[in-house]
Amino acid sequence: ITGVTGMRIIRAIVSGERTPNTLAQMRDVRCHATIETICAALSGNWRDEHIFALGQSLALFDFYQTKVLECDRKLEAALKALEIDEGHDVRHLPKVRTKRRQVNTPDFEVRSALYRVLGVDLTQIHGIGPSLALKLIGECGTDLAAWPSSKHFTSWLCLAPGNKISGGKLLSSKTRRSSSRAAALLRLAATxxxxxxxxxxxxxRRLSARAGKAKAVTATARKIAVLFYNSLRHGMAYHDLGATQYEERYRSRVIGNLRRRAKTFGFSLQELPHEPDMDVS
Structure with missing residues (x-):
């Protein structure tokens, strides 16, 4: 109900409007619900105590919105303070990957502000939007030199396979439990x-079908963490291959492994000739 249509109707109700049809006419053109549906939802007895509670809730909502804006201004100032000298030139900022605005994002241009501080655009990595990039920087910092490699970084996040060893024998390779907020954010991005x-x-999707969604989320979150580390630490640019090319490379890798295994047993794999489609007419 905090959308454009919902807030218009709520403010009108608190101001004294009670006619369902009049309230339904405040519907935004992007609203999925029809005027008839909204009219049916707004037909009631308009009890005075409920209107009073609605007015109190609306006042609290507006108050918290102002406090959120104050937090956004503080975040913007903090990022400005992190800029070295004049900061990185935003004219070198890559083209935005997606123009759809995410909900509950800060009320300033996060992507440009982060680029001026970091010199890399983390939002080019699929799964990481401006808001998520800001949260990850808040959790991990702007300098990842404390972790010598991406393996150390993912191990700190508890996204790497475990190595519980006793007597030289691997007992378990399950990932360790973690209360890290950065790891939770990366898992959300993976989902x-x-x-x-x-x-x-x-x-x-390939790993989810083979090993289950839980392991697929962890493995994908680890890949995103590696991309995040390499972008921030080494300035590496991320270029997506696309699902089709990934599947082709995976198929080629599997076929290559099969051929090598067949060769060790003295066999040779041969591709079957392509059979033309039969025209049954």
């Missing part, structure tokens, strides 16, 4: 990217 037509999305 989102699983529905995309990207190389990471194809990896998630």
């Amino acid at each position: 989102t990217i699983g529905r995309s037509d990207t190389a990471l999305g194809a990896f998630y």
Whole structure:
């Protein structure tokens, strides 16, 4: 109800409007609900105590919105303070990957502000938007030199396989439990990217079908963490291969492994000739 249509109707109700049809006419053109549906939802007895409670809630909502804006201004100032000298030139900022604005994002241009501080655009990595990039920087910092490699970084996040060894024998390779907020954010990004037509999305779906969603989320989150580390530490640019090319490379890798195994047993794999489609007419 905090959308454009919902807030218009709520403010009108608190101001004294009670006619369902009049309230329904405030519907935004992007609203999925029809005027008839909204009218049916707004037909009631308008009890005075409920209107009073609604007015109190609206006042608190507006108050918290102002406090959120104050936090956004503080975040913007903190990022400005992190800029070295004049900061990196935003004219070198890559083209935005997606123009759709995410909900609950800070009320300033996060992508440009982060680029002036970091010199890299983390939002080019699929699964990482401006808001998530800001949260990851808040958790991990702008300098990842404390971790000598991406393996150390993913181990710190508890996204790497464990190595519980006793007597020289591996007892368990399960990932360790973690209360890291950065790891939780990366897992959330992995869940989102699983529905995309990207190389990471194809990896998630392939592993999910073979090993289950839980392991697929962890493995994909680790890949995103490695990309985040390499971009921030070494300035590496991320280029997505696409789901189709990823599947082709995976198929070629599997065929190559099969041929090598067959060769060790004295066999040779041969591709079957392509049979033309039969025209049954």
